[in-house]
Amino acid sequence: MKIGVLTGGGDCPGLNAAVRGVVYRATRQGHSVVGFLDGWKGLLDGRTMELDRSRLQTLIGKGGTLLGSSRTNPFKTEEGAQRVLTTFREKGLDALVAIGGDDTLTAGRELHRRGGRVVGVPKTMDNDVNATDWTFGFDSASSVAVEALERLRDTADSHHRVIVLEVMGRHAGWVALATGIAGAADYTLLPEEPFQEEDLLLSVKRAVQQKGYALVVASEGAQVSPKLKAGEAAKDDFGHEILREKGVAPFLADLLEKKAGVECRSAVIGHIQRGGPPTLFDRLLATRLGAKAADLVAAGEFGMVAVLRGDQVVGVSFDEAIGAPKLVTQPWLDLLHTFDS
Numbered sequence: 001m002k003i004g005v006l007t008g009g010g011d012c013p014g015l016n017a018a019v020r021g022v023v024y025r026a027t028r029q030g031h032s033v034v035g036f037l038d039g040w041k042g043l044l045d046g047r048t049m050e051l052d053r054s055r056l057q058t059l060i061g062k063g064g065t066l067l068g069s070s071r072t073n074p075f076k077t078e079e080g081a082q083r084v085l086t087t088f089r090e091k092g093l094d095a096l097v098a099i100g101g102d103d104t105l106t107a108g109r110e111l112h113r114r115g116g117r118v119v120g121v122p123k124t125m126d127n128d129v130n131a132t133d134w135t136f137g138f139d140s141a142s143s144v145a146v147e148a149l150e151r152l153r154d155t156a157d158s159h160h161r162v163i164v165l166e167v168m169g170r171h172a173g174w175v176a177l178a179t180g181i182a183g184a185a186d187y188t189l190l191p192e193e194p195f196q197e198e199d200l201l202l203s204v205k206r207a208v209q210q211k212g213y214a215l216v217v218a219s220e221g222a223q224v225s226p227k228l229k230a231g232e233a234a235k236d237d238f239g240h241e242i243l244r245e246k247g248v249a250p251f252l253a254d255l256l257e258k259k260a261g262v263e264c265r266s267a268v269i270g271h272i273q274r275g276g277p278p279t280l281f282d283r284l285l286a287t288r289l290g291a292k293a294a295d296l297v298a299a300g301e302f303g304m305v306a307v308l309r310g311d312q313v314v315g316v317s318f319d320e321a322i323g324a325p326k327l328v329t330q331p332w333l334d335l336l337h338t339f340d341s
């Protein structure tokens with residue numbers, strides 16, 4: 001078989017490891033694999049690259065994606081959909097492996113519905129794809145955020161300040177949750193919870209009283225009073241608000257300075273947490289899912305997504321894998337707030 005592979009949506013550590021998993025497993029089984037450039041854009045334009053096993057071998061440790069990525073939605077228009085189907089035919093593809101988050105997988109499902117043979121692999125540092133216990137990228141990105149918080153602790157402690165760290169996480173607060181728990185924040189704000197100003201103030205004041213400083217972690221999607229009103233922010237191809245202008249961390253720092261009477265600063269980690277080498281966990285998970293996707297293709301199990309369930313990688317249908325984002329659950333929230341100051 002000739003198998004295409006693409007990586008779509010925001011990059012995250014582990015994408016190269018997943019591509020490597022697909023290529024090594026598929027070529028060992030006698031198939032050939034071609035890479036499409038820049039996510040679904042490559043399917044629209046027919047732009048591909050050869051995937052060389054020896055080049056891929058050491059890329060397991062490199063962040064980003066050698067294939068490039070984009071947030072292009074090829075099914076936004078019927079013309080785009082037809083172009084994708086034409087490329088599929090003209091390139092002589094027997095199957096496509098689409099590696100991405102909810103949006104990329106939703107496009108994969110649409111292609112599958114239109115007759116393209118597609119298998120999906122979930123990835124996102126947000127960890128919000130349904131039906132998989134964890135997505136690769138999350139462990140690496142959260143580890144960077146924990147390190148950032150620990151660095152901020154030195155400054156907060158030395159200057160007796162409150163510092164608010166804003167981390168990524170559009171709909172789901174997994175990254176903020178992990179950073180808050182593992183980095184020992186005094187208070188953490190997630191999109192899943194309504195903004196409790198009193199609780200925040202209480203924790204911050206208590207921390208300042210006890211140790212002279214406080215650290216707050218806030219998800220970019222946290223529901224604090226936004227600088228921009230709902231609907232004002234620009235949207236991407238899939239209709240998601242671009243959150244970078246919302247300014248959650250500066251808003252909170254300002255509020256805390258006024259209401260807690262302590263000097264405050266804010267920091268936004270942004271894309272720094274999306275780059276860099278994948279952790280061991282992400283390397284292994286991405287490799288397993290990539291290899292599983294190749295197995296699903298070889299077995300003719302199209303319309304499936306390779307996911308992690310417990311310690312097993314298994315195939316589930318597109319419908320089961322995508323839809324509503326996977327949000328932080330109540331037991332996790334309870335655990336998080338156990339450590340509020």
Ligand code: F6P
Binds near residue numbers: 010
């Ligand atoms: O891929 C998801 C994500 O990391 C979100 O947490 C964040 O809001 C978004 O990407 C940022 O996207 P971009 O790189 O397009 O600015």
